[in-house]
Amino acid sequence: MTSTQALGHLRVLDLTRVLAGPWCTQLLADLGAEVVKVERPGTGDDTRAWGPPYLKDAAGRDTTEAAYYLAANRGKRSVTIDIGKPEGQKLLRRLAAASDVLVENYKVGQLARYGLDSASLSALNPRLVYCSITGFGQDGPYRDRAGYDFIIQAMGGFMSITGERDDLPGGGPQKAGVAISDLMTGLYATVAILAALAQRERTGRGQVIDMALLDTAIAMLANMNMNYLVTGKAPGRAGNAHQNIVPYQVFAAADGDVVIAVGNDGQYARFCEIAGRPDLATDPRFAKNADRVRNRAVLVPLLETIVGEKPAAFWTERLEAANVPCGPINSIAQALADPQAVARGLRIDLPHPSAGTVPLVGLPIRLSASPPEYRRPPPLLGEHTDEVLRELAGLDGTEIAALRARGVL
16 A cells, blocks of 8 residues: 555555444545445445435436435445355455454444454454444443434433524424534544554554444533533523524524624624624623623524614625624535635545546545545445455455355355
8 A cells, every 4th residue: 555645554444334434434535544345245335225315327317326325435445245154254354454444333242243343353463443333332231222323412412402492483402414423423433543543653553442422422512511510500402592602693684594603792892883783782781791691681682683674795794894703504505605615625526437427525624745635436336346355355256256156245
């Protein structure tokens, strides 16, 4: 393996499916790692079937590639191996022996039945960094439960602070619009893997990483956790308002919604000037943020009336000119077409064997010396089985054909 990319010296064996694990391994691939994705023969990653929508070919027909799958599998090579068969397990051990990192998200204990658990593979390859991702971790009373993002958002406290207040129309708990505990666990797992690799540089030995969606969901609540820990009172839902800052929320302008996010007292004073109400900046009930938080029930209705008298463009243009943070609420289409997003190159297009090209959203990491490279589109199921088994397992064409005939591949 040779590459100028940051992780171009690493090989990752990817035994994950759906989102948390694939999100982690796609990030490693974008940063240069060689990622070999092992999938079930015939079906592959569950998300391959999670459509519509599917990627379209040049004639506008659906391909077999679901958009969900495409979101998290760029840069990988796909190999189909039935790990339920002894011959498949033997192949996995050979691939693990040739890898730096293994990432898996099987249920606790499932891989041990096949001799593919961390203890077995670490004995085979002491330098291996073995990362397990599960819903609840490798120990504890819930270790055997399946972990689904929606359930984790509920159990981890996220939904208790997300959504409109119960006493308002539409009130009640809400999940995030994306599988946030999956995505955040994928990011935390990536950090953990890089930390383990840094440790390996000093010790020469890998280690085992135990990642749990529930741990992540609780840990990522950040200041909301601290609001509870320092007061003993759990925060509730506040809709689009901020628990600790006022005004910091969605306001309805005359022709649409706008987000106004006042982060300090100076910004608040400038907002009041633009609003034509400088008195609200000197009123002792509202002069300091702590006062505004305590008196939000009085202040916010006043501001809602003021903002509602002018169009959204009035507020975004004048507030931005005055360095008061604000912005429109864009659709995904508008966000991707925003001049800033275009200038940053977030949309990328890669060649694809079924569709000609596939549109994707690139990695939001900028590295001056070793920037991300997008070398491969999300692979077709089993697209690279033969080449990977030749390169890494030392098999020849006859052996591969025999394994395929026996349903191992």
